């Protein structure tokens with residue numbers, strides 16, 4: 001009996017200790033250092049606020065929850081501060097403060113901590129900043145922080161469908177329970193709102209851009225209203241992705257032509273109706289005339305005609321229209337790289353001021369490494385927003401450890417030279433270069449119904465990094481990784497350092513064993529997982545792999561310098577100079593722009609073929625190092641999380657090998673060269689590797 005009781009106690013205690021990751025980075029576990037706890041407690045004995053605004057209420061709740069967890073002591077909540085040692089929350093509308101309306105000041109004054117903002121949501125952001133300080137072990141005795149977001153709209157784009165699936169979702173099914181709404185509010189909606197607010201994310205489009213008109217029916221608007229009501233106190237506005245054909249499918253009209261008066265009327269009324277449910281509705285997100293979706297071109301109209309029609313409907317309200325630039329025709333002779341630019345360039349200056357054109361970071365499609373999209377810097381009269389992909393469609397989905405902050409930063413820091421040196425992509429999208437009032441950074445969400453939200457425990461860091469960079473793109477990937485690690489995994493300095501190091505290396509490692517030297521788009525057809533560089537036929541030529549890598553007996557890569565495609569000319573002369581010659585082009589982008597002979601000597605001293613092989617092999621080797629590094633932090637990591645990551649690293653190793661073997665064996669058929677020594681040739685044949693990929697296509 002006693003034996004069983006003992007066993008039971010063990011089971012209970014491990015259940016309590018195990019961390020399923022559901023709390024994300026808002027863990028609020030008791031700080032282990034008693035002295036430190038005491039120091040924090042001294043400064044956080046009470047919270048003073050006389051506001052009854054829902055956002056201030058949730059700010060206070062967060063402080064209560066956070067401090068109780070971290071310090072073991074719940075602060076008193078009072079209306080006004082009568083003594084020192086507390087946190088004062090103040091909203092000062094129209095204050096002369098230099099911070100933006102949703103920015104905040106966080107400072108110590110007369111023995112208290114003051115969090116002040118022009119708005120309630122600014123106070124909430126300040127509260128999260130203070131909690132982050134405590135969670136990451138920073139001092140709070142002398143605070144003097146003024147923080148304003150660099151981008152106004154910091155947004156998640158969900159590709160969630162009405163039937164509960166998620167397009168390119170790798171963490172279970174949709175987190176939105178449409179079948180339960182509006183009657184049951186899943187507590188995860190609140191957890192989601194808190195997580196986003198903790199980063200400053202202030203907008204979310206709740207459904208897939210391959211949109212169903214269902215989301216505009218009364219039935220769904222009621223459901224969306226319920227979600228909007230939950231998110232509102234956390235400062236998050238709801239957007240809906242709309243299907244351009246809705247006036248026909250839903251309204252029974254004969255056309256969805258944006259210049260048709262009946263169609264315009266339909267959208268005006270629909271927009272009015274949405275505002276009856278959601279008065280502060282964020283607006284519409286539209287994928288039109290892209291990958292089979294309907295759009296204005298179906299009626300001989302332009303993207304601007306379509307977007308402006310919706311902007312007109314939105315005119316009486318604060319909402320906006322976000323129109324995606326991800327469009328490309330299936331022209332076997334063309335170059336997909338140039339499509340978005342070509343279709344939108346004539347429209348620069350024609351969009352309504354309420355329209356933001358949302359551009360993917362690169363010209364193709366969220367490849368693991370792309371040069372920045374040539375539209376950035378080339379559309380002075382259009383507000384361009386950034387679209388990053390947080391969900392790892394091409395980046396290892398939920399089995400590879402790939403920390404994306406360095407990739408996001410590489411794009412944001414890229415110099416467009418649009419208005420001389422230093423006109424970075426970040427300075428285009430924050431609106432400062434061209435004086436735009438609106439600004440947007442969107443990330444395709446990686447959230448799902450998995451207990452830990454994101455599948456791979458480390459994928460949470462990509463949601464985190466996206467949000468932090470949308471608030472402040474000057475933060476370094478290292479700083480963000482360290483912060484996230486301390487909040488999520490461990491605060492032991494040595495382990496924090498090791499994990500940060502793993503994270504920073506992870507994207508280059510992934511690129512090395514999948515797409516080295518500027519190769520792209522060689523993934524398995526449809527599911528986009530694993531290698532398929534031999535993919536020759538698909539529904540469209542620009543969905544094959546050979547369209548992109550152009551391997552032949554001479555060499556590898558897509559010549560975009562003018563002979564085959566003149567895509568390079570879309571960039572400013574300075575960028576053209578940088579990337580335009582074989583020898584000067586950074587190796588990371590080399591094969592994006594050049595068809596390089598196999599034996600051409602690169603700046604590394606190796607031939608293209610040798611360098612390619614070395615990178616594939618090195619990538620695989622580095623995954624081994626990630627495994628060793630992870631083992632070395634074992635004692636500081638929750639067991640469930642440790643084992644979870646360990647298992648996924650094993651998968652990653654197997655699949656890195658799969659990529660390596662597939663690519664070196666396949667390209668070897670063109671180069672006719674041997675794997676350079678001392679690298680050891682794969683032990684399997686190309687046919688054997690191809691079989692692995694075929695399995696994915698079996699029915």
Ligand code: GCW
Nearest residue numbers: 159167168209210287326365
């Ligand atoms: O990356 C591609 C994806 C599609 C996606 C599309 C887009 C939502 O494979 O699944 O569709 O991009 O961004 O519209």
